[in-house]
Amino acid sequence: MAKEPVQTVKQAAAALPVDERLTGVAVPVGALRGKGSLGVGEFADLAEFAALCKKMGLGLIQLLPVNDTGYESSPYGSLTAFALHPLYLRIEDLEEFKKAGAGIKAKIAEAGQKFEKEARFPYYQVLKAKIDILRDIYAVEKAGIAKKAAAGGSLALWIEKNPWVKEYAVFRRLKEANGEKCWKDWSSHQKVSAKDIETLWNDEKLKEEHLFWAWIQEALDSQFSLAAKAINAAGLILEGDLPILMNEDSCDVWAHPEYFHRELSAGAPPDMYSPEGQNWGFPIYDWQSQSKDNYTWWRNRLKAAEKYYGAYRIDHVLGFFRIWASSRQDNAAALGRYIPYVPVNLKDLADLGFDQGRIRWISQPHIPTSEVWDNLRAILDGWGNLSSNDIGPQAERIFTQALDRIGNEELWIFKDGIRGEKDIVALGLHPVAQNYLCRVWQNRLFFEYEKGQFFPVWYFRNSRAYQTLSEEEKQALECLLEKRRVDSERIWEDQGKRLLTALTASSSMLPCAEDLGAVPDCVPRVLTKLNILGLRVVRWFRDWNAPGQPFIPFDDYPELSVCTPAVHDSSTVREWWDREADQEHFSGFLGHPSLPKVYNPGTAKIVLHKIAGSASRFRVFQIQDLLHLSPKWYAEDPASERINVPGTYNEFNWTYRLPASIGTIGQDTDFVKAVGELSVVKPAAKKAKK
Numbered sequence: 040m041a042k043e044p045v046q047t048v049k050q051a052a053a054a055l056p057v058d059e060r061l062t063g064v065a066v067p068v069g070a071l072r073g074k075g076s077l078g079v080g081e082f083a084d085l086a087e088f089a090a091l092c093k094k095m096g097l098g099l100i101q102l103l104p105v106n107d108t109g110y111e112s113s114p115y116g117s118l119t120a121f122a123l124h125p126l127y128l129r130i131e132d133l134e135e136f137k138k139a140g141a142g143i144k145a146k147i148a149e150a151g152q153k154f155e156k157e158a159r160f161p162y163y164q165v166l167k168a169k170i171d172i173l174r175d176i177y178a179v180e181k182a183g184i185a186k187k188a189a190a191g192g193s194l195a196l197w198i199e200k201n202p203w204v205k206e207y208a209v210f211r212r213l214k215e216a217n218g219e220k221c222w223k224d225w226s227s228h229q230k231v232s233a234k235d236i237e238t239l240w241n242d243e244k245l246k247e248e249h250l251f252w253a254w255i256q257e258a259l260d261s262q263f264s265l266a267a268k269a270i271n272a273a274g275l276i277l278e279g280d281l282p283i284l285m286n287e288d289s290c291d292v293w294a295h296p297e298y299f300h301r302e303l304s305a306g307a308p309p310d311m312y313s314p315e316g317q318n319w320g321f322p323i324y325d326w327q328s329q330s331k332d333n334y335t336w337w338r339n340r341l342k343a344a345e346k347y348y349g350a351y352r353i354d355h356v357l358g359f360f361r362i363w364a365s366s367r368q369d370n371a372a373a374l375g376r377y378i379p380y381v382p383v384n385l386k387d388l389a390d391l392g393f394d395q396g397r398i399r400w401i402s403q404p405h406i407p408t409s410e411v412w413d414n415l416r417a418i419l420d421g422w423g424n425l426s427s428n429d430i431g432p433q434a435e436r437i438f439t440q441a442l443d444r445i446g447n448e449e450l451w452i453f454k455d456g457i458r459g460e461k462d463i464v465a466l467g468l469h470p471v472a473q474n475y476l477c478r479v480w481q482n483r484l485f486f487e488y489e490k491g492q493f494f495p496v497w498y499f500r501n502s503r504a505y506q507t508l509s510e511e512e513k514q515a516l517e518c519l520l521e522k523r524r525v526d527s528e529r530i531w532e533d534q535g536k537r538l539l540t541a542l543t544a545s546s547s548m549l550p551c552a553e554d555l556g557a558v559p560d561c562v563p564r565v566l567t568k569l570n571i572l573g574l575r576v577v578r579w580f581r582d583w584n585a586p587g588q589p590f591i592p593f594d595d596y597p598e599l600s601v602c603t604p605a606v607h608d609s610s611t612v613r614e615w616w617d618r619e620a621d622q623e624h625f626s627g628f629l630g631h632p633s634l635p636k637v638y639n640p641g642t643a644k645i646v647l648h649k650i651a652g653s654a655s656r657f658r659v660f661q662i663q664d665l666l667h668l669s670p671k672w673y674a675e676d677p678a679s680e681r682i683n684v685p686g687t688y689n690e691f692n693w694t695y696r697l698p699a700s701i702g703t704i705g706q707d708t709d710f711v712k713a714v715g716e717l718s719v720v721k722p723a724a725k726k727a728k729k
Contacts, residue, residue, distance in 0.1 A: 058549075058656075059098075059656075060656055060657075060658075060722070061097075061098035061099045061276065061656070061657050061658075062096070062097055062098060062099070062651060062657075062658045062659075062660075062717060062718040062720075063097055063098060063099025063100060063101055063276070063278070063657055063658070063659040063660070064092060064097055064099070064100060064101070064659065064660055064661070064662050064665060065101040065102075065103075065603070065606075065607070065659050065660065065661050065662065066088070066100065066101070066102070066661070066662040067080070067102065067103045067114070067607075067682065067693070067695060068080045068081070068082065068084070068085065068102055068103070068105055068127050069126065069127070069160060069693075069694070069695075069696070070662065070682075070695050070696050070697055071084040071085070071087075071088055071697060071701060072084075072696060072697045072699065072700040072701060073087050073088070073700070073701055074087065074700075074701075074702065075129055075131055075132075076155075077129075077130065077131075077147065077150055077151050077154065077165070077168075077169065078150060078151065078153070078154025078155060078157070078160055078161075078164075078165040078168070079126055079127075079154070079160040079162075079165045079696075080127070080696075081127050081128065081129045081262075082105075082123075082127045082128070082129065082259070082262045082263045082265075082266045083129040083132060083262055083265075083266060084266075084701065085100070085266035085267075085269070085270060085277075086265070086266050086269035086270070087701050087702070088100070088701050089266075089269055089270040089273045089275055090273060091701055091704070091705045091711075092273070092275055093273040093274060093275065094705065094711060094715075095711055095714040095715050095718060096714070096715045096718035096719060097275065097714065097718055098274070098275055098276060098718070099275060099276040099277075099278055099350070099657060099659065100270060100275055100276070100277050100278065101278040101280070101352065101659055102277070102278065102279055102280060103280050103607060103682075104117065104279075104280045104281070104282050104354075105123055105124055105127060105263070105279070106118070106119055106120065106121070106122060106123060106124060106282075107119050107122045107123060107124045107125065107207075108124060108286075109214070109219065110162075110163055110166065110219060111286070112162040112163075112690075112692060112693040112694065113683075113692065113693055114280075114282075114693060115282045115284075115354070116286045117282060117285060117286055117289060118210070118211075118214075118286065118288070118289050118290055119203075119207050119210075119289060119290045119291060120285060120289075120290075120291050120336075120340050120343075121201075121203040121204075121207065121339070121340070121343050122203070122204065122207045122252075122256055122259075122290075123256065123259040123260065123263060124259075125166065125169060125170060125173070125255050125259065126162075126165065126166050126169065127259065127262075127263075128169065128173075128255065128258060128259050128262065129262055130147060130169065130172055130173065130176070131147065132262060133176065133258055135176050135177075135179075135180040135183070135184070136176060138179070138180065139175075139176055139179065140179070142175075143172060143175050143176060143179075146168075146171075146172055146175070147172060150165075150168045150169075150172070154168075157696070158679070158696065159679075159691065159694040159695060159696055160694050160696055161690065161694070162690065162693065162694050163690075173251075173255060174251070177251050177254065181247060181250075181251075184250060184254050185246075185247070185250060188250050188253070188254075193257075194250070194253065194254060194257055197253075197257045197260070198253055198257075201256070201260070201343075203339070203343075204252070204253050204256050205236060205237070205240045205249075206236055206290050206291075206294045207252065207256070207290050208240070208248075208249040208250075208251075208252040208253050208256075209236050209239045209240055209249060210222070210290040210293060210294070211252045211290075212245065212248045212249060212252065213225060213228055221287070221288040222288060222293045223287075223288075230296075231293070231294065233294075236294060260346075263347055264346060264347065266347075267346070267347040267348070271349070276349040276350050276549075277347060277348050277349055277350075278348060278349070278350040278351060278352060278551065279344050279347065279348040279350075279351045279352065280351070280352045280354060281340065281341075281344060281351050281352065281353060281354060282354045282355075283353065283354050283355045283356070283358045283359070284305050284319065284321040284322075284323075284324075284354075284355070284358065285299070285321060285322070286320075286321060287301065287320060287321060287322050291336070292322060295336065297325065297328050298324060298325055298328055298329050298336055299322040299323070299324060299325055300322055300323045300324070300325050300364075301322040302322075302367060303322065303323050303364040303365065303366070303367065303378070304318055304319065304320050304321065304322070304323075304364065304365045304366070304367055304372075305319050305321045305322070305323045305358065305362050305363065305364055306318040306319045306363050306364070306365055306372040306375060307319075307363050307372065307556055308363050308372065308375060308497050308556075308557060309372070309373055309497050309498070310556070310557070312685075313685075313686070314373075315371035315372065315373050316363070316365070316371060316372025316373050316375055316497065317372055317685075317686075318365050318369065318370060318371060318372040318375075323358075323362050323364050323378065324362075326534070326538065333541070334538070334541045334542075337541070337542060337545075338541070338542075338545045341542060341545055341546040341548070342545070342546070344546075344548065345546050345547060345548050348548055349548060349549065350548055350549035350550070350551055351546075351548050351549075351550060351551065352551045352552070352553060353539075353542075353550055353551065353552045353553065353571070354553050355553055355556075356539075356552035356553055356554050356562070356566070356571075357554060357556055357557075357558065357559075357562060359534070359535050359538045359539055360531040360532070360534060360535035360559060360561065360562055360565070361377045361378060361379060361380070361527070361530075361531045361534070361559070362377070362378055363375045363376070363377060364376060364377075364378050366458070366459050366488075367459075367461075368458040368459025368460065368461050368462060369459040369460045369461065370460045370461060370464075370477075371460065371477075371481070373481045373496070373497055373498065374459075374480075374481055374486050374496060375497075376486065376488055376494035377494070377527065377531075379527065379530050379531070379534065380494060380523070380527045380530075381523050381526040381527045381530065382489075382492040382493055382494060382523075383485065383492075383493040383494070383495070383519065383520070383523060384491055384492060384493070385398070385491045387519060388401075388493070391512065391515050391516060391519065392512070399452075400504055400507075401483065401484040401485055401502075401504040401505075402483055402484065402485040402486070402487045402493060403452050403453065403483060403487075404452065404453060404479050404480060404481075404482045404483050404503075405445075405450055405451070405452055405503065405504070406442065406450070406451045406452070406479055407449055407450055407451075408438075408449040408450070408451065409449065411434055411437055411438070411451075411475075412430070412434055414475045415430045415433060415434055415471060415472065415475070416430060429469065433468065433469050433471070433472045434472075436466070436468055436472070437468065437472055437476065438451070440454075440466050440468075441453060441454060441457060441463065441466060441468075441476055442454065443455075453480065457480075459480070460477045460480060463476045463477055463480065464477075481496065481498070482502050482503055483496055483499075483502055483504060484496060484499045484502045484504040484505045485499070495520055528559050528560065528561050529561075531559055531561055532559075532561035532564070532565060535561065535562065535565045536565045536568070536569075539565060539566075539569055539571065540569060543569050543570075543571065549572070550569075550570075550571045550572070551571065551572040551573075551574070551601050551657070552566055552571050552572065552573050552574065553574050554566065554573045554574055555574060555576065555579070563597075566599070567597075567599060570599065571599070572599050572600055572601050572655075572656060572657065573597065573599065573600045573601070574600065574601050574603070575591075575596055575597070575600045575601065575602045575603070575653075575655060576603055576604070576605070576606060576609070577590070577602065577603070577604045577650055578604065578605075578609075578615060578620070580596070587624075589628070590624075590625070590628045593649060593650065593652055593653040593654065593722075593723055594653070594654050594722065594723045595654070596653040596654045596655045597654070597655065598654055598655065598656055599656065600655040600656065600657075601655060601656070601657040601658075601659055602650060602653040602655035602657070602658045602659070603650075603658070603659045603660065603661075604646070604647070604650050604660065604664060605660075605661050605663075605664055606661075607661070607682040607683050608682075608683050608685050610677070610678070610681060611661060611663045611664055611667075611677060611680050611681060612638070612643070612646060612647075612664045612667065613638040613643070613663075613664070613667050613673075613677045613680070614677035614678055614680070614681065616638045616642065616646075617636075617637060617638050617677055618677070622634065622636065629645065629646065629649050631645055638667065638677075639670070640667065640668055640669060640670055640713070643664070643667040643668050644668060644713065644717075647660060647664065647665075647668065647717055648716075648717060648720055651717050651718075651720035652720050652721065652722055652723045653722065653723075654722050654723075660717075661682075662697065663680045663695070665710075665714055665717075666697075666698070666704070666710070668709075668710055668713035668714060668717070669707050669709050669710035669713065671707055671709075671710070672698050672699070672704070672707075672710070674698065680695070681695070682695045
């Protein structure tokens with residue numbers, strides 16, 4: 040395969056006008072249907088797609104993460120921060136493929152015919168087919184590949200420039216040898232040192248298998264670099280996506296445990312969409328440990344990314360300021376806490392007049408005897424497999440296995456051995472009893488996460504303990520918590536500024552931040568100071584505290600922002616309009632009060648043109664939303680056009696494909712013209728403030 044100097048790609052990306060207003064498209068690589076795609080979009084398809092984007096006047100292509108996730112389809116569950124996904128490799132472009140026999144070529148042809156018929160690509164089947172074919176090619180060409188890996192060979196030189204591949208190859212071999220299990224469940228090598236990994240890499244008996252994974256990564260790097268150069272040559276910016284967190288089952292957490300707090304699980308606090316909060320299962324970073332080597336791991340991530348990208352999206356940028364972390368013993372995230380945070384301590388509570396008994400009252404759930412019985416009876420009718428005869432035994436098991444009585448009172452607390460919801464589930468109670476206890480587990484004002492260190496539960500005002508406080512006690516407590524929030528926000532601002540400065544100073548790429556969620560006041564200040572573009576999702580960018588919760592006018596969008604009507608975790612504009620939106624409210628906001636109830640190309644043109652006129656520097660549209668400018672590309676069910684439905688795990692998520700090939704879509708002159716008109720929309724003039 041022809042090699043393109045990495046520096047050439049980097050220089051070309053750096054020369055592009057990232058400080059200009061651009062209209063862009065967001066598309067997963069896997070969604071592309073190119074001339075040579077094998078059931079899924081591949082890096083090589085990006086060049087063809089870039090030509091179409093140039094024809095339509097677009098200036099930016101935004102991708103989802105492209106790192107290897109193994110047999111997990113979510114691009115945010117990476118096995119590695121550095122290795123690219125074999126799914127996106129164009130096998131027929133491999134130098135070794137040219138020597139492949141008829142059997143291998145027949146396999147590719149058969150797979151192509153099988154997968155091309157699929158409306159969404161079958162992730163597992165496509166990946167397995169590709170790996171199997173790559174192994175067939177490797178088996179025939181391994182002698183030649185080994186020669187390239189010898190001293191002075193092209194593969195050896197590539198490995199020298201990309202030392203992370205040694206950890207990755209060793210990890211991948213061990214993971215496959217252990218049936219793809221998480222490294223915590225491997226039969227050996229659960230804990231390794233850098234020396235251990237180097238020894239495994241140099242083991243001659245294992246060399247062949249390790250080189251298989253290194254060979255694939257060199258090829259992926261070459262193909263992605265060529266695609267990136269083609270995009271740059273077309274005058275477009277390629278924007279990548281860097282997930283802030285790593286999957287616990289990843290090469291990086293396995294090889295560098297010193298960089299992570301594995302005992303905690305990152306996520307997001309409760310909100311209107313996730314009342315239990317979000318528990319992602321990913322470990323949080325040990326920033327203090329990472330600071331000792333000046334954040335080398337993060338700097339290396341950016342160095343690897345800027346080989347391809349001119350801009351990058353920092354996923355969940357709030358996590359650099361403070362992260363919502365939950366105990367590994369809980370399934371939900373309602374009892375999480377912010378890290379860092381200035382805790383409430385025993386002296387604080389004593390100053391408020393709480394003695395030891397009352398501190399227990401506000402920090403542990405207290406359950407009246409009658410409540411257990413009443414709740415079991417109340418939900419009896421909803422469970423056909425729980426009869427009235429079951430209530431007594433279930434209540435007895437709750438009292439004996441989960442709870443301890445307080446003296447002679449008709450009041451109970453959880454046993455010391457119950458550390459979280461997973462311990463409750465492990466009791467094997469009936470689902471009715473189990474669900475009840477999990478709800479009660481959250482019913483407290485404070486969560487004592489370390490001895491004498493307390494964090495207010497997200498729903499503390501709804502707790503039994505809070506409701507029993509006097510108005511004076513509530514007011515004093517609220518004042519204390521507000522002081523702790525202010526104290527903590529100073530720490531968040533300092534940490535966010537320090538970490539993001541280290542990142543932005545180490546790369547020439549333009550940083551864009553996904554700053555959604557409960558955003559502290561310090562976040563926009565730091566992002567503005569560091570010239571990092573924030574994210575504004577139209578349907579959520581509203582004045583939530585004003586009467587009627589009005590949408591923010593497009594001319595009031597910050598210049599340092601990316602404006603978009605939909606993201607990979609949301610419905611498309613079409614589905615939102617047809618099934619979720621307050622159409623009357625949004626139509627009035629757009630100045631078109633008579634828009635039809637069912638989304639059509641005319642509505643799409645009005646909506647997208649208004650968004651394109653925002654004051655944001657980048658206006659980025661999902662490819663699905665652009666396709667709705669033409670009547671040819673409407674799926675029967677708008678929900679089928681989504682990329683992901685958060686909180687669900689199935690074969691649908693992350694497998695979206697274009698409804699036709701790039702070439703066929705490019706022949707739709709109405710579509711090309713409509714996007715071209717969209718790309719030249721000028722920002723609306725700011726209205727004078729009254």
